[in-house]
Amino acid sequence: MKFETPQTIEAATALLAADAGARVLAGGTDLLVRLRAGQIEPSAVIDIKRIKGMSDITQEDGGWRIGAAVPCSVMGEHDGLKAAYPGVVEGAELIGSTQVQGRCTMVGNLCNAGPAGDSVPAMVAAGASVRIAGPEGTRDVPVIDIPLSPGKTSLAKGEFVTSVFLPARPARSSDAYLRFIPRTEMDIAVVGCAVNLSLNEDGTVKEAHVSLGAVAPKVLDVPEAAAALIGSKCEDAALEALATAATAAATPIDDKRGTVAFRKDVSGVLARRAAKLAYTRAMGEKS
Amino acid sequence: MSRIHVNTTINGDATDYLCEAEDTLLDVLRDQLDMTGSKEGCASGDCGACTVRLDGRLVCSCLVLGAEAEGRTVETIEGMADGETLHPLQKNFIDKAALQCGICTPGILVAAKDLLERNPDPTEEEVRYWLAGNLCRCTGYDKIIRTVLETAAEMRGAA
Numbered sequence: 001m002k003f004e005t006p007q008t009i010e011a012a013t014a015l016l017a018a019d020a021g022a023r024v025l026a027g028g029t030d031l032l033v034r035l036r037a038g039q040i041e042p043s044a045v046i047d048i049k050r051i052k053g054m055s056d057i058t059q060e061d062g063g064w065r066i067g068a069a070v071p072c073s074v075m076g077e078h079d080g081l082k083a084a085y086p087g088v089v090e091g092a093e094l095i096g097s098t099q100v101q102g103r104c105t106m107v108g109n110l111c112n113a114g115p116a117g118d119s120v121p122a123m124v125a126a127g128a129s130v131r132i133a134g135p136e137g138t139r140d141v142p143v144i145d146i147p148l149s150p151g152k153t154s155l156a157k158g159e160f161v162t163s164v165f166l167p168a169r170p171a172r173s174s175d176a177y178l179r180f181i182p183r184t185e186m187d188i189a190v191v192g193c194a195v196n197l198s199l200n201e202d203g204t205v206k207e208a209h210v211s212l213g214a215v216a217p218k219v220l221d222v223p224e225a226a227a228a229l230i231g232s233k234c235e236d237a238a239l240e241a242l243a244t245a246a247t248a249a250a251t252p253i254d255d256k257r258g259t260v261a262f263r264k265d266v267s268g269v270l271a272r273r274a275a276k277l278a279y280t281r282a283m284g285e286k287s
Numbered sequence: 288m289s290r291i292h293v294n295t296t297i298n299g300d301a302t303d304y305l306c307e308a309e310d311t312l313l314d315v316l317r318d319q320l321d322m323t324g325s326k327e328g329c330a331s332g333d334c335g336a337c338t339v340r341l342d343g344r345l346v347c348s349c350l351v352l353g354a355e356a357e358g359r360t361v362e363t364i365e366g367m368a369d370g371e372t373l374h375p376l377q378k379n380f381i382d383k384a385a386l387q388c389g390i391c392t393p394g395i396l397v398a399a400k401d402l403l404e405r406n407p408d409p410t411e412e413e414v415r416y417w418l419a420g421n422l423c424r425c426t427g428y429d430k431i432i433r434t435v436l437e438t439a440a441e442m443r444g445a446a
């Protein structure tokens with residue numbers, strides 16, 4: 001195995017394009033576990049952390065661009081980002097322990113393409129996109145189009161993600177992410193749910209996005225659930241309709257961590273709680 | 288086989304070593320540099336026995352490649368005492384018997400020291416969450432958490 005530390009995006013894409021067995025290394029909290037367990041045998045590991053700009057969080061067009069090598073702990077310490085997208089940051093901060101937080105990235109979480117990645121639903125609900133660099137140049141792609149199925153992404157040979165972009169939101173907007181795990185820390189989501197809301201001046205919901213994790217082969221965008229909130233002030237009837245739609249949209253599997261019926265039910269419960277939390281936060285922006 | 292030559296700083300000392308691309312930082316510390324304080328409990332990021340600080344952030348050294356340490360600063364348990372003088376956390380872990388077999392102890396001490404440097408007055412809940420990635424098979428955690436809290440109070444008093 002070779003270990004490469006390209007200094008530029010072009011050098012990284014050239015290395016990736018030249019070697020089909022090469023893997024990108026960000027925080028390594030998935031890659032190195034799999035490497036050490038003998039599940040993968042890459043011919044080369046391409047460490048992207050030394051590429052300029054890859055570790056930056058910057059404001060852009062009223063939104064936020066987060067470099068692919070930014071560890072989740074750094075996001076949690078960034079007051080501006082936390083104020084703008086509390087739900088995205090809380091999803092990222094749920095990954096692993098303090099030690100894992102110091103290394104893990106949202107893009108690694110996304111490109112690992114596990115159905116239960118904790119940072120992914122909030123990015124989907126935010127309408128986030130990623131910038132992809134490849135031998136042919138760069139392209140921007142919605143986050144939801146990156147994972148295809150467990151372990152598989154839509155990235156082509158030679159391509160890697162350089163950053164995530166969270167778009168600008170109007171005033172009176174906020175988001176939230178909640179997950180269910182059997183413990184209080186350090187576990188894989190049985191269900192995860194993110195809700196992103198923008199309110200009208202009178203406090204009714206103008207725009208909503210609901211996303212579920214861990215209940216399908218990949219993250220779900222659930223427009224039917226979001227539609228239940230439009231025009232409401234997240235009163236009980238609207239939350240009930242939201243929960244029913246979320247439960248209906250979930251197509252989970254049975255495994256040791258949860259049955260189908262349980263996961264569907266929890267999808268509704270978490271959607272309701274995340275919507276209330278996002279709504280409270282969005283209202284808070286008024287004052 | 289071309290080994291990778293790495294220049295890094297460990298516990299304040301400029302250090303260099305040769306490693307294979309596959310070697311983890313933990314492998315290098317233990318097998319090449321004779322710094323066996325960091326332990327391997329799981330090799331998968333779950334137990335925290337291998338905890339070190341890399342450029343000022345806690346990481347599992349079993350999930351860092353040795354080659355990644357080029358130009359970085361690494362702090363291990365071996366750098367915690369000041370010569371013969373133990374860090375207050377180390378002294379109190381011994382005095383208050385916050386360890387049994389001791390395998391988890393170096394990782395917990397490195398992680399707890401980092402916490403107290405960031406937050407000299409943590410709540411019990413904050414200590415428990417901060418150390419959630421440090422597993423202990425023996426103590427049941429209570430003495431560990433209490434000792435960290437008592438040391439924090441002691442260090443605040445001394446400051």
Ligand SMILES: Cc1cc2nc3c(=O)[nH]c(=O)nc-3n(C[C@H](O)[C@H](O)[C@H](O)COP(=O)(O)OP(=O)(O)OC[C@H]3O[C@@H](n4cnc5c(N)ncnc54)[C@H](O)[C@@H]3O)c2cc1C
Nearest residue numbers: 024026027028029030031096105108109111117118161332
């Ligand atoms: C103890 C422990 C606890 C964990 N707990 C959680 C948890 O609670 N929730 C959760 O969701 N996950 C958890 N994880 C999994 C893991 O930490 C996350 O998925 C993390 O976000 C991965 O990010 P990384 O930067 O470490 O990725 P890496 O390991 O560096 O990479 C992951 C994969 O993505 C690819 N990749 C990385 N960056 C890019 C890029 N820029 N472009 C293209 N491909 C790329 C890599 O080649 C690799 O295949 C845990 C892991 C451990 C070890």
Ligand code: FES
Nearest residue numbers: 328329330335349
């Ligand atoms: S040995 Fe590194 S976390 Fe267990």
Ligand code: FES
Nearest residue numbers: 387391423424425
């Ligand atoms: S004292 Fe034995 S594992 Fe903690």
